[in-house]
Amino acid sequence: xxxxxxxxxxxxxxxxxxxxxxxxxxxxxxxxxxxxxxxxxxxxxxxxxxxxxxxxxxxxxxxxxxxxxxxxxxxxxxxxxxxxxxxxxxxxxxxxxxxxxxxxxxxxxxxxxxxxxxxxxxxxxxxxxxxxxxxxxxxxxxxxxxxxxxxxxxxxxxxxxxxxxxxxxxxxxxxxxxxxxxxxxxxxxxxxxxxxxxxxxxxxxxxxxxxxxxxxxxxxxxxxxxxxxxxxxxxxxxxxxxxxxxxx
Amino acid sequence: xxxxxxxxxxxxxxxxxxxxxxxxxxxxxxxxxxxxxxxxxxxxxxxxxxxxxxxxxxxxxxxxxxxxxxxxxxxxxxxxxxxxxxxxxxxxxxxxxxxxxxxxxxxxxxxxxxxxxxxxxxxxxxxxxxxxxxxxxxxxxxxxxxxxxxxxxxxxxxxxxxxxxxxxxxxxxxxxxxxxxxxxxxxxxxxxxxxxxxxxxxxxxxxxxxxxxxxxxxxxxxxxxxxxxxxxxxxxxxxxxxxxxxxxxxxxxx
Amino acid sequence: xxxxxxxxxxxxxxxxxxxxxxxxxxxxxxxxxxxxxxxxxxxxxxxxxxxxxxxxxxxxxxxxxxxxxxxxxxxxxxxxxxxxxxxxxxxxxxxxxxxxxxxxxxxxxxxxxxxxxxxxxxxxxxxxxxxxxxxxxxxxxxxxxxxxxxxxxxxxxxxxxxxxxxxxxxxxxxxxxxxxxxxxxxxxxxxxxxxxxxxxxxxxxxxxxxxxxxxxxxxxxxxxxxxxxxxxxxxxxxxxxxxxxxxxxxxxxxxxxxxxxxxxxxxxxxxxxxxxxxxxxxxxxxxxxxxxxxxxxxxxxxxxxxxxxxxxxxxxxxxxx
Numbered sequence: 001x002x003x004x005x006x007x008x009x010x011x012x013x014x015x016x017x018x019x020x021x022x023x024x025x026x027x028x029x030x031x032x033x034x035x036x037x038x039x040x041x042x043x044x045x046x047x048x049x050x051x052x053x054x055x056x057x058x059x060x061x062x063x064x065x066x067x068x069x070x071x072x073x074x075x076x077x078x079x080x081x082x083x084x085x086x087x088x089x090x091x092x093x094x095x096x097x098x099x100x101x102x103x104x105x106x107x108x109x110x111x112x113x114x115x116x117x118x119x120x121x122x123x124x125x126x127x128x129x130x131x132x133x134x135x136x137x138x139x140x141x142x143x144x145x146x147x148x149x150x151x152x153x154x155x156x157x158x159x160x161x162x163x164x165x166x167x168x169x170x171x172x173x174x175x176x177x178x179x180x181x182x183x184x185x186x187x188x189x190x191x192x193x194x195x196x197x198x199x200x201x202x203x204x205x206x207x208x209x210x211x212x213x214x215x216x217x218x219x220x221x222x223x224x225x226x227x228x229x230x231x232x233x234x235x236x237x238x239x240x241x242x243x244x245x246x247x248x
Numbered sequence: 249x250x251x252x253x254x255x256x257x258x259x260x261x262x263x264x265x266x267x268x269x270x271x272x273x274x275x276x277x278x279x280x281x282x283x284x285x286x287x288x289x290x291x292x293x294x295x296x297x298x299x300x301x302x303x304x305x306x307x308x309x310x311x312x313x314x315x316x317x318x319x320x321x322x323x324x325x326x327x328x329x330x331x332x333x334x335x336x337x338x339x340x341x342x343x344x345x346x347x348x349x350x351x352x353x354x355x356x357x358x359x360x361x362x363x364x365x366x367x368x369x370x371x372x373x374x375x376x377x378x379x380x381x382x383x384x385x386x387x388x389x390x391x392x393x394x395x396x397x398x399x400x401x402x403x404x405x406x407x408x409x410x411x412x413x414x415x416x417x418x419x420x421x422x423x424x425x426x427x428x429x430x431x432x433x434x435x436x437x438x439x440x441x442x443x444x445x446x447x448x449x450x451x452x453x454x455x456x457x458x459x460x461x462x463x464x465x466x467x468x469x470x471x472x473x474x475x476x477x478x479x480x481x482x483x484x485x486x487x488x489x490x491x492x493x494x495x496x497x498x499x500x501x502x
Numbered sequence: 503x504x505x506x507x508x509x510x511x512x513x514x515x516x517x518x519x520x521x522x523x524x525x526x527x528x529x530x531x532x533x534x535x536x537x538x539x540x541x542x543x544x545x546x547x548x549x550x551x552x553x554x555x556x557x558x559x560x561x562x563x564x565x566x567x568x569x570x571x572x573x574x575x576x577x578x579x580x581x582x583x584x585x586x587x588x589x590x591x592x593x594x595x596x597x598x599x600x601x602x603x604x605x606x607x608x609x610x611x612x613x614x615x616x617x618x619x620x621x622x623x624x625x626x627x628x629x630x631x632x633x634x635x636x637x638x639x640x641x642x643x644x645x646x647x648x649x650x651x652x653x654x655x656x657x658x659x660x661x662x663x664x665x666x667x668x669x670x671x672x673x674x675x676x677x678x679x680x681x682x683x684x685x686x687x688x689x690x691x692x693x694x695x696x697x698x699x700x701x702x703x704x705x706x707x708x709x710x711x712x713x714x715x716x717x718x719x720x721x722x723x724x725x726x727x728x729x730x731x732x733x734x735x736x737x738x739x740x741x742x743x744x745x746x747x748x749x750x751x752x753x754x755x756x757x758x759x760x761x762x763x764x765x766x767x768x769x770x771x772x773x774x775x776x777x778x779x780x781x782x783x784x785x786x787x788x789x790x791x792x793x794x795x796x797x798x799x800x801x802x803x804x805x806x807x808x809x810x811x812x813x814x815x816x817x818x819x820x821x822x823x
Contacts, residue, residue: 054395072398085392088497089414099400102410134498152400276580276600356674360683442669449669456669459573460593460642461803462600 001188002028002051002156007060009046010213019213020046024060026207026219030155033182033189035203037196039246043214044192045160051190052078052158064156074103076156077149081164083141086133086148093129096120096148103152119147122181139170146178150185159191163198175201179226196242200235201228208245217245279465288469297454301473304439304450307363308431311370315427318371319378324408326383336379344376348434352441366450369438373430381423385416418494425486429478436474533729533736534565536575536584540672541692541776542611542721543588545747545784547765548758554746558739571640579604585729586740588721590644591794592803598814599804603727606815608741609719609788614781615645615710617652618698619687620679626707627656630666630687637668637675638689642803644720645689651797652713660801679704691720692776693768711781718790730816741786741818748784751777787820 009021020043028034038044049055051062053069053076062069064076072078079085086095096116097109106112120126123143133141142162149157163171175198182189193199199206203222210217220242228235261281267273268280275283291297326336348369359365389412397411413420439452449456451470458466494500533555537543546566549555555564567584569575572593578584580602588610597604617627617636624630627649638645646667654660668685670678676694678685680701687707688698698704711717723744730737751758759777763770776782791814795807808814811821 052399054398072395072401074399074401078395078399080392080395082392084390085396087393087396087411087414088499089417089493102401102406132497274580274601276602360678360681362684453669457641460596460640462573462576462596462602 001030001065002190003061003063004051005061007047007050007057007062009043009050009055009057021050021057022213022215024214024216026216028188028190031186031188032204033191033202035199035206036190036192036209037194037199037206037242037246038192038209038214039194039211041214042209042211044194044209047209047214048078048158048160048190048192052076054078074099074152075154076158077152077154078158078160079142079145079149079162081161083138083165084133085145086136086141088133091130091132092120092125092136092144093117095133095144096151099148099152105152116147116151119151120144122150122184123147123177139166139174142166142174143177146181150181150187153185155188157187157189159189161193162191164193164195171198176227178202196239196246197230199242200224200230200238206242208242276462276464279468283465284468284472287463287465288472291466291469297451297470297473300448300450300454301477303448304435304452305477307366307450308370308428308435311367311431311435312374312427314367315371315374315378315431318375319382319423322375322379323382323386324405327386327408336383340376340380343372344380346372348373348430349437349441352438366435366438366442369434370431373434374427377426377430378420378423381419381426382416385419385423386412388419389415418499421486421490421494425482428481428486432474432478432481531561532563532565533559533586533733533740534567534584535740536567536569536578536587538569538571538575538588541762541766541773541782542613544758544762545610545744545751546588547762548750549743549747551761551765552747552750554743555740558743559736562736572643576602579724579726582726582728584726585733585736586723586725588723590720591718591722591791592642592644592647592798594722594724595791595795595798595804595814596642598808599806604724605727605730605813606788606791606819607723607725607730607737608744608786608819610721610723610744610784610786611719612717612781612783612785612789613691613710613720614695614779615648615689615691615720616695616706617649617687617689617708618679618695618704618706620682620701620704621686622703624687624705624707627652627663629707630663632666634666634686635668635684636663636666636687636689637670637678637685639671639675640669641667645691647794647798647803648710648713649689649708650801651715652708654797654801655713655715660797692779692782693772696776696779714790714793716790716793718793719788722788725816737816744786748786751784787822788815789822791815791821 004027005025007021007024008019010017010019012018024047036044036047046055050057051069053072086092087098090098093113093116096119097112100106100112100115101109106115117126117129120129123146125140125143125147128136128140133144136144145162163174166174178189179202189202191199191202200222206220206222208217208220209215220238222238224235230239265281268275268278279287288297322336322339326333351369351372355365355368359368393411393415394407397407402410435450436452436455439450440456442449442453451474455467455470458464458470490500535546537546550566556562567578569578572589575584575587575589576593576597579587586607594604594606621634624634630636636649638649640646649663650660653663657663668678670685672690672694675685675688675690676698679688679698688694690698695706699706710720725737725740755777759770759773762768762773766773791811792807795804798804799807811819815821
């Protein structure tokens with residue numbers, strides 16, 4: 001459904017040209033969770049931005065369905081690592097309603113409001129609907145951002161280490177939450193992370209990125225049944241395999 | 249903080265009164281508080297002080313409105329590309345350091361001495377600081393917000409209006425504060441120079457007239473009113489707006 | 503609480519300074535004279551150039567100040583920075599009414615003043631309508647009071663023209679009148695008056711004498727009570743020097759024209775023309791104070807009229823009503 005063909009991307013810094021991505025090709029199936037696992041500097045965030053249409057690749061092509069990605073679209077929403085992705089001048093509820101309103105989803109404000117409240121309940125933020133973003137904790141902000149993205153009913157969620165700055169406990173509960181939502185919404189998720197454990201818990205497939213320039217080292221199938229308990233021996237084996245790939 | 253200010257004001261008033269009543273200064277130079285208050289009340293009752301104040305405030309509002317519109321247009325124009333950006337930048341560099349009062353002789357030549365000349369001076373004193381702040385606000389808008397905006401489908405003017413504007417509100421408000429202070433000062437000085445047309449010349453003109461008729465207490469009464477209006481706008485009006493917007497949104501520290 | 507104690511101490515010191523700081527040295531070694539710009543002040547330029555006051559009062563430094571308007575002169579005299587000031591009678595009366603301790607020391611000049619219009623079909627102030635704009639220096643100026651007097655006499659209400667007034671300095675007013683835009687009339691004095699009348703389209707529809715209903719002194723010299731009392735010798739010398747300066751203009755006209763031509767940066771011919779203008783004269787007699795005072799009191803510009811000439815003039819003044 002999403003197809004990348006021989007994507008290359010480099011950035012100019014002063015006189016130097018820095019190659020960030022080299023010959024990236026893969027496809028994403030509808031409804032799967034694909035994790036892009038790599039150390040920092042592997043170009044994984046850049047890759048995600050290209051897929052979201054926020055940047056152009058130097059060569060190669062990215063398409064969703066049969067259409068080339070040329071600009072950001074409400075059909076594939078990017079969720080950032082930065083907690084400040086909510087608009088500070090809107091309440092949590094307004095933050096969720098606003099994108100629906102821009103895209104003229106649902107006929108009336110009341111319907112949009114009802115839908116927004118549903119999604120806020122889904123991410124367990126209903127009690128905070130009237131709060132402003134600066135009054136929320138980091139985990140709450142990320143939950144609100146997920147609710148805002150889901151309310152648009154996009155077919156793709158692009159997640160750029162969204163739980164990367166959270167403490168371990170919060171991260172775990174958000175991972176569980178994401179999986180629940182994914183089951184209900186049937187959305188395709190491309191999830192960038194540097195956390196091997198996170199990739200194992202979430203992904204159907206894991207793309208392991210090589211460093212400088214970013215290249216695909218391997219694509220690993222992860223077909224353990226969900227929910228996954230990563231303390232088991234099989235998981236550990238996968239963990240070590242991924243770990244050794246990353247540390248070379 | 250508020251209380252401390254109040255104490256200082258009371259002390260200064262007491263000092264004033266002590267000097268006025270010391271018998272060493274002429275009431276022509278240093279009228280007592282009672283005389284000033286009496287002058288204030290009687291000139292308000294007579295209607296002139298208030299009608300001149302309204303005249304001044306209407307001019308200010310007009311100038312602020314035109315200045316704000318121009319600043320917004322220029323700010324948007326400056327974002328349409330490098331050429332326009334450098335053009336607007338040049339305009340600011342040239343015009344911003346010019347005090348409105350220094351432009352007076354030229355304005356008189358172009359526009360005469362009527363109301364439009366004063367409005368012109370107000371627009372000049374509003375436009376540049378506001379424009380500078382709006383542009384600074386746009387530049388300070390996190391890329392994150394515009395990414396989010398584009399992602400949910402905002403483009404062009406809508407992106408500008410829904411994302412850049414609210415995001416630069418802290419800058420916009422401080423720009424307005426500067427613009428207000430400058431225009432208020434420029435207005436009073438311009439009115440003192442321009443004189444009145446048909447008896448209407450605003451607060452600055454009122455002060456000048458009190459000076460001509462040697463009504464020192466009346467002069468101080470008008471000064472008092474200018475201070476009160478300044479305090480009202482800066483401490484009450486802007487404070488309230490900030491409380492309801494950027495402080496409520498956690499954006500005030502910027 | 504330490505701070506407020508310290509503050510109170512500072513306050514006391516300040517009050518003490520303020521209450522002792524205003525004393526003036528008894529013997530005056532300096533005399534400061536304030537004038538304004540214009541040919542009506544011509545004898546003062548002669549006095550300055552020929553150092554007439556210095557000759558009459560050796561050892562005293564004379565300072566001359568040229569000020570932009572009467573209000574500034576008044577304020578300087580309140581601050582005791584100026585001993586002798588020159589101005590028209592109405593601003594003097596306003597100061598006297600407000601309690602300034604000063605009196606007229608003598609006249610200086612008489613000058614034609616008048617209301618000039620550029621609008622055809624206007625023959626008198628009766629023909630002015632609410633669309634007309636009259637430029638004049640400022641409210642309370644002699645020009646404003648004269649116009650109000652004419653308005654009272656001819657239109658029955660001294661304030662009837664007030665809503666048409668635009669405050670402008672003489673040169674600005676002349677430019678505005680010549681621009682033929684919003685300003686349709688200008689109440690002014692020489693040299694602007696004669697310059698404006700050179701234009702065929704302009705006419706004088708009211709002269710100062712018509713407005714007043716008689717002659718009046720245009721500019722008078724005023725001295726403060728303290729100067730008069732503390733420096734009687736200086737006061738006498740000043741009067742003598744003023745007499746000499748005025749006499750010099752009439753007795754040594756060629757020389758005087760040269761001096762004035764330099765002082766005013768005008769050609770000698772222009773100066774001569776001005777001196778020969780009807781209505782221009784220099785002299786120390788004072789005329790018209792009572793008419794001004796009565797009118798101004800009647801119309802609320804001042805609160806009282808002098809009961810006796812002694813209230814507003816030193817004994818030496820040659821006064822006639």
